[in-house]
Amino acid sequence: MIGVASTFFWIFLIGFAVSAAFSVKDLNISFGEPQTAVTADNKILFSLPIILTNNGLYSIRLFNMTTKISSPTGYNIAKGSTFVPAIKRNQEVVAYHNVTIDVADMLARNQNFLFYDTEFKIIETVSLKVAEVVPVKASLNYTMPWGAPLYNLAIGNPQFEAFNHTHMKASVPLGFENHAMFDLAGKVQARMYDDAGRLRSTGETALNVGQHSTYSGTIEFFVHTSSRVDVPASGYIEVSFQTQLFSYGSVRIYYE
Amino acid sequence: MNENSDNSTRKLLKKYVFKAIKATAKAVVFYLAYFFISSFLGPLSQVIPGFQQSVEAFVTVYICLIIISEMTAGTVYQYFFNVAKALFVILYMILALKGGIMGFNFQDVSIVVDLSFFFIVAMLLSLLGLARSVLQAINYLNQRVEAQQM
Numbered sequence: 001m002i003g004v005a006s007t008f009f010w011i012f013l014i015g016f017a018v019s020a021a022f023s024v025k026d027l028n029i030s031f032g033e034p035q036t037a038v039t040a041d042n043k044i045l046f047s048l049p050i051i052l053t054n055n056g057l058y059s060i061r062l063f064n065m066t067t068k069i070s071s072p073t074g075y076n077i078a079k080g081s082t083f084v085p086a087i088k089r090n091q092e093v094v095a096y097h098n099v100t101i102d103v104a105d106m107l108a109r110n111q112n113f114l115f116y117d118t119e120f121k122i123i124e125t126v127s128l129k130v131a132e133v134v135p136v137k138a139s140l141n142y143t144m145p146w147g148a149p150l151y152n153l154a155i156g157n158p159q160f161e162a163f164n165h166t167h168m169k170a171s172v173p174l175g176f177e178n179h180a181m182f183d184l185a186g187k188v189q190a191r192m193y194d195d196a197g198r199l200r201s202t203g204e205t206a207l208n209v210g211q212h213s214t215y216s217g218t219i220e221f222f223v224h225t226s227s228r229v230d231v232p233a234s235g236y237i238e239v240s241f242q243t244q245l246f247s248y249g250s251v252r253i254y255y256e
Numbered sequence: 257m258n259e260n261s262d263n264s265t266r267k268l269l270k271k272y273v274f275k276a277i278k279a280t281a282k283a284v285v286f287y288l289a290y291f292f293i294s295s296f297l298g299p300l301s302q303v304i305p306g307f308q309q310s311v312e313a314f315v316t317v318y319i320c321l322i323i324i325s326e327m328t329a330g331t332v333y334q335y336f337f338n339v340a341k342a343l344f345v346i347l348y349m350i351l352a353l354k355g356g357i358m359g360f361n362f363q364d365v366s367i368v369v370d371l372s373f374f375f376i377v378a379m380l381l382s383l384l385g386l387a388r389s390v391l392q393a394i395n396y397l398n399q400r401v402e403a404q405q406m
Contacts, residue, residue: 002388009381014293017374022296135370142364 020131023056027087029126032094036181039100042245044182046080048097052087058131060087067099068123069144071113077106077120103245114150114248117179119143147179147212150248155239158192158255160223167222170201172237172253175216176209184209186243190219191250194235200224207243272327279326283319290315303362314348332400335393342386349378 032049039045054060063084069077080099087093107113122144127137156173163169170192178184189204203221219239234256240249294311301308321344325337356375359368 002384006381006384006388009377013374013377013381018293018296021300025299133373137368137370138365139368140365 016131019057020134023058024130024136026055026057027060027130028053028055038182038244042104044101044103044245046099046101048099050082050095050097052084052093052095054087054089054091054093056089059089061085061129061132063087063095063128064126065095065097066125067097068125069099069101070121070123071106071110072118072121073110075109077101104247107246107248111248113146113148114246115148115153117148117151118146120146147181149176149178149180149182149184149243149246150241151177151179155251155253157253158237163222166225168225169220170203170223171218171220172239173216173218174205174239175214177214178209178211181211182245183211184215184243186241188219189240189242189249190221191238191240192221192223192235193238196235200235207241275327275329278329279323282322282326286319286322287315303367304360310352314352317344332393332396335389335396338389338392339386342382342389346379346382346386349375349382353378 028051030051030053032051035047035049037045037047050065052060052063065082067078067080069079071077078099078101080097082095082097084093084095112118120143122142123139124142125137125139127135130136153176154174159171159173160168161171172190174188185208187204187206190202191199192201192203194200201221201223203219205217205219207215209215234254236252236254238250238252240251241247290311294308297307297311318341321337321341325334325341328334328337353371353375356372357368357370359366361367
């Protein structure tokens with residue numbers, strides 16, 4: 001009797017294990033076109049549609065996909081999770097896997113990301129329960145290139161030229177390459193100080209630099225001159241960037 | 257005298273032929289079951305390296321044990337081989353399933369499968385088989401002693 005019961009349980013167990021393993025091949029995980037957007041709170045949002053099609057013999061439970069993005073030094077830049085409680089037999093589920101990168105926070109921790117291209121480490125983990133009872137976890141490590149938005153930033157010395165009797169026109173040459181995956185829209189502000197630290201003038205230029213393109217321009221502003229106050233012979237100019245995703249500055253450039 | 261000896265030889269031969277047929281039938285049934293199951297597990301052997309070889313080794317040893325066990329039926333050795341069969345299944349499970357947590361790499365993806373549930377049930381069934389074989393061996397020896405005393 002024990003032998004019969006034992007044989008029956010063995011058949012049931014092996015049958016279940018084989019059918020569960022067999023049904024995994026009928027679980028299809030595919031990905032749609034990834035979308036990138038800027039959120040209302042000025043963060044980059046990656047959205048990846050995941051299409052889960054379960055044509056297997058059993059339901060899938062507790063599907064969870066997690067993405068962790070970290071810098072080469074190990075600092076955690078972003079983390080996103082997508083959870084689907086159940087995918088029943090012959091059911092297709094579309095879930096959106098969202099990962100938000102707070103560029104301002106990232107740059108506050110390390111400003112090198114503004115100027116140097118690097119590679120981020122990405123750990124992708126997918127876990128699920130096959131046939132509702134067998135936990136399976138798959139993980140994949142890979143790298144993603146990070147392009148610096150202000151790569152090769154060069155701020156030249158200011159050039160002064162007479163504009164009229166009361167003003168001089170100052171031009172500060174500015175150039176950089178936007179290697180980032182996003183467009184750079186915002187403005188560059190310049191504040192001119194004399195060597196005594198008095199603010200003499202301010203100016204700004206709008207920026208609209210597409211991704212993977214080069215910017216070359218000038219920030220122009222007017223310096224008030226009179227018989228008593230002349231163009232300062234020396235001093236410094238503070239340049240700062242304000243874009244949709246981050247602020248940077250100010251960079252101080254001395255002139256003579 | 258010669259006739260009696262011929263008869264007993266014939267009986268013995270008949271007995272062994274019957275045992276051999278039974279062992280072959282059991283082995284064939286077991287192999288056919290494996291053959292049927294392996295057709296479902298084909299995709300797994302592409303993902304898990306060495307899976308096919310491991311299962312084939314298990315089937316070969318298990319079929320050998322089935323044959324030996326059947327050929328020694330009616331003796332105490334049958335129970336020894338049944339115990340060996342149960343122990344072999346337990347050891348194989350421990351080694352192959354690595355305590356229930358199996359990890360392997362497929363291309364760049366590292367996969368971990370938690371087969372603890374399957375492992376525990378299989379171990380319990382194997383232990384049940386082991387206990388059954390031990391008890392059968394004790395029962396067989398008891399019956400033999402009783403027969404001798406009578």
